[in-house]
Amino acid sequence: MATKINKQLHILVTTRDQLEAIGSMSGIPSRIYVDYHLLLDEIPKSLQELSQNTDIFAALPFMMRDEKMLHGTADIRSIWESGKSFLGGFLVRNMEELAYLSLNEDDFFDGKIICDYGLYMWNHGAANMFFTETGADEGCIPYELNRHEIGELLSNAEGTFSTCLYGYIPMMVSAGCVKKTTNNCSGKMGMNVSAYETITDRKNNSMKVLTDCRQCLNIIYNSVPLSLHKQAESLSREKKIAAFRVDLTIEKGQDAKRILTFWEDVLGGRDVEVPYKDYTTGHYKRGVE
Numbered sequence: 001m002a003t004k005i006n007k008q009l010h011i012l013v014t015t016r017d018q019l020e021a022i023g024s025m026s027g028i029p030s031r032i033y034v035d036y037h038l039l040l041d042e043i044p045k046s047l048q049e050l051s052q053n054t055d056i057f058a059a060l061p062f063m064m065r066d067e068k069m070l071h072g073t074a075d076i077r078s079i080w081e082s083g084k085s086f087l088g089g090f091l092v093r094n095m096e097e098l099a100y101l102s103l104n105e106d107d108f109f110d111g112k113i114i115c116d117y118g119l120y121m122w123n124h125g126a127a128n129m130f131f132t133e134t135g136a137d138e139g140c141i142p143y144e145l146n147r148h149e150i151g152e153l154l155s156n157a158e159g160t161f162s163t164c165l166y167g168y169i170p171m172m173v174s175a176g177c178v179k180k181t182t183n184n185c186s187g188k189m190g191m192n193v194s195a196y197e198t199i200t201d202r203k204n205n206s207m208k209v210l211t212d213c214r215q216c217l218n219i220i221y222n223s224v225p226l227s228l229h230k231q232a233e234s235l236s237r238e239k240k241i242a243a244f245r246v247d248l249t250i251e252k253g254q255d256a257k258r259i260l261t262f263w264e265d266v267l268g269g270r271d272v273e274v275p276y277k278d279y280t281t282g283h284y285k286r287g288v289e
Helices: 016-024 046-050 072-083 095-103 124-133 147-156 253-267
Strands: 008-013 031-035 055-059 087-092 112-115 138-140 160-167 170-174 194-200 206-212 217-221 241-247
Touching: 008 016, 008 160, 008 253, 016 031, 016 046, 016 253, 055 072, 072 087, 072 095, 087 095, 095 112, 124 138, 124 147, 160 253, 241 253
Parallel strands: 008 031, 008 241, 031 055, 055 087, 087 112, 112 138, 138 160, 160 241
Antiparallel strands: 170 217, 194 206, 206 217
């Protein structure tokens, strides 16, 4: 019998269907990260209701660009001004976003800053720099660290962390759009439009590619999701890991419900069948050179 895990659960959603799937859970997660696309136009009404029982944060894009037709900093300001009644702050994905919010030159922002896994807290020195010099409130452990390196980081770092247990890992973030380079540009640059394309690698693996017209960028995701359900109990012994995170990206509504139910069962100490056939444990065992 598995052991019940006493950690907060954070969930990242990128679509309205995934947001609605949270309503099917038996409990309410401690925090929900909502992709910035969902906050630019008509804000989902369910967020106001959910914010009464859980923390809501906006997840910013993997690139922030202020160019012709691309208005990264304006989007950040717009999201905060329209959503600060229920938003706790931002999940930042790059140094530009972190600098913009940290400097806060005209004092428009008074929320929390959460550094995502791409702002590399490889060791306690890097982590402490983020916490003490940039005003970051929390960090997310990089995917690239193995179990030993995670332990070393947490034994010496001063801040609070979360770690991702499930999600499709971005293999590449690029401003070179796969649609534009094949002369199939949607012509919607700068508009709040995103879609998934599929590419196949030399090993015949199918990988989803997010085309984000708002920031004119692509994200190529791994062909299988990361899943550390077998390692969750070990990671739960790390006191500085306050929360485990489940990232939903390409999952449809019903798949999202099954995945969220599965992770509730894992954290609840229940032995259940994994709802996906293939998965990876990433660098948890082998790390990177």
